[in-house]
Amino acid sequence: HQWEEIFHMTYDLASAVVRIVNLIGMMLLLCHWDGCLQFLVPMLQDFPEDCWVSINHLVYNSWSELYSFALFMSMSHMLCIGYGKQAPESMTDIWLTMLSMIVGATCYAMFIGHATALIQSLDSSRRQYQEKYKQVEQYMSFHKLPGDTRQRIHEYYEHRYQGKMFDEENILGELSEPLKEEIINFNCRNLVANMPLFASADPNFVTATLTKLRFEVFQPGDFIIREGTVGKKMYFIQHGVVSILTKGNKETKLSDGSYFGEICLLTRGRRTASVRADTYCRL
Numbered sequence: 001h002q003w004e005e006i007f008h009m010t011y012d013l014a015s016a017v018v019r020i021v022n023l024i025g026m027m028l029l030l031c032h033w034d035g036c037l038q039f040l041v042p043m044l045q046d047f048p049e050d051c052w053v054s055i056n057h058l059v060y061n062s063w064s065e066l067y068s069f070a071l072f073m074s075m076s077h078m079l080c081i082g083y084g085k086q087a088p089e090s091m092t093d094i095w096l097t098m099l100s101m102i103v104g105a106t107c108y109a110m111f112i113g114h115a116t117a118l119i120q121s122l123d124s125s126r127r128q129y130q131e132k133y134k135q136v137e138q139y140m141s142f143h144k145l146p147g148d149t150r151q152r153i154h155e156y157y158e159h160r161y162q163g164k165m166f167d168e169e170n171i172l173g174e175l176s177e178p179l180k181e182e183i184i185n186f187n188c189r190n191l192v193a194n195m196p197l198f199a200s201a202d203p204n205f206v207t208a209t210l211t212k213l214r215f216e217v218f219q220p221g222d223f224i225i226r227e228g229t230v231g232k233k234m235y236f237i238q239h240g241v242v243s244i245l246t247k248g249n250k251e252t253k254l255s256d257g258s259y260f261g262e263i264c265l266l267t268r269g270r271r272t273a274s275v276r277a278d279t280y281c282r283l
Helices: 002-044 063-078 091-121 124-142 147-161 168-173 177-187 189-194 203-210 262-267
Strands: 223-225 242-245 251-254 274-277
Touching: 002 063, 002 091, 063 091, 124 147, 168 177, 177 189, 177 203
Parallel strands: none
Antiparallel strands: 223 274, 242 251, 242 274
């Protein structure tokens, strides 16, 4: 799973790099066109004395030198870092410089915007988690929650979401029923493999049961069930250890693959024992 995640991140990064290279290539092409325009206009005017070509004594120079000077001027103007070798003197050069600056500033803004969007889209689920947790931090700060409560909330989010947040309900809701059932069966394969209840059960029954499950996380010391309350849920332990506490102070441990709370779910009666999480439990 780690290698698969690394592969997807590498693919996304390579795709983003290609798109950024395309943006840089487009900016270089615009610099080329602008450099050609910087030389074309004075050439059509037969190189007046106050144009940059005449001032720098380049009228009879080679095409490669002329192109190099024009490209240098163009990039200086478009990046807004100077006027090239010297400031424009003729009115034509002044207007060409202003045009280059406007085009360059627009391209620069577009490049920064596209690059930022690409970087943010590399791991949208992690970014969504970070944005969500910022809201949680602001909520805790606003209500002035004590430090130990804030730490428990932080640890809960770390174990519950593991640094990534998905709108799983919305994602599954958009899929067809066969695809939805296939994904749920795959996600719960370890639970089914470790659960004796499902070992000899009908596959349709197992699938129907899995589609009704809701994922929950409990921290060490949390009471999942309290004795005397009305039972409306049963729990399957995907990972973790819980203790069953009865009136006689008898304590029973349950771990991965076990389940509890089924009797009161069927009878709608009151809980006859309390259940406490001994470790972080994924139910």
